Amino acid sequence: MSEDKITKTSKIEVNVGTNENNVPVRMMWSAEDGKINNQEAMAMFLSLWDPKDKNTMKIDLWTKDMSVEEMKQFFHQTLLTMADTFQNATGEKNICEDLRDYCYHFAEKMEILPEE
Numbered sequence: 001m002s003e004d005k006i007t008k009t010s011k012i013e014v015n016v017g018t019n020e021n022n023v024p025v026r027m028m029w030s031a032e033d034g035k036i037n038n039q040e041a042m043a044m045f046l047s048l049w050d051p052k053d054k055n056t057m058k059i060d061l062w063t064k065d066m067s068v069e070e071m072k073q074f075f076h077q078t079l080l081t082m083a084d085t086f087q088n089a090t091g092e093k094n095i096c097e098d099l100r101d102y103c104y105h106f107a108e109k110m111e112i113l114p115e116e
Helices: 068-090 093-109
Strands: 012-018 024-031 036-041 043-050 055-062
Touching: 024 043, 024 055, 043 068, 068 093
Parallel strands: none
Antiparallel strands: 012 024, 024 036, 043 055
């Protein structure tokens, strides 16, 4: 683990309101540094790397009102973002281009490509 001195901490907060069956019905999030305060969201993927166990800890949530069409778009955009992030973090351009090609295939199969 890095020995860098922490000079600042930032807080990101997600509040999830659930119904009597514990199903998410509303999500609000705030990020002080991003000047976001109680902004509504309908879905989230949170992945954290556990360096001790070398494993991913994750939370996947979506509200009961999120449509299947919105979920398809959310997945597509998240996959594209993952390709960008992986390329920025590793410099692995070729495999990221393959992932972007798959994202196009995904969008085509899910019928979410914009009409030409």
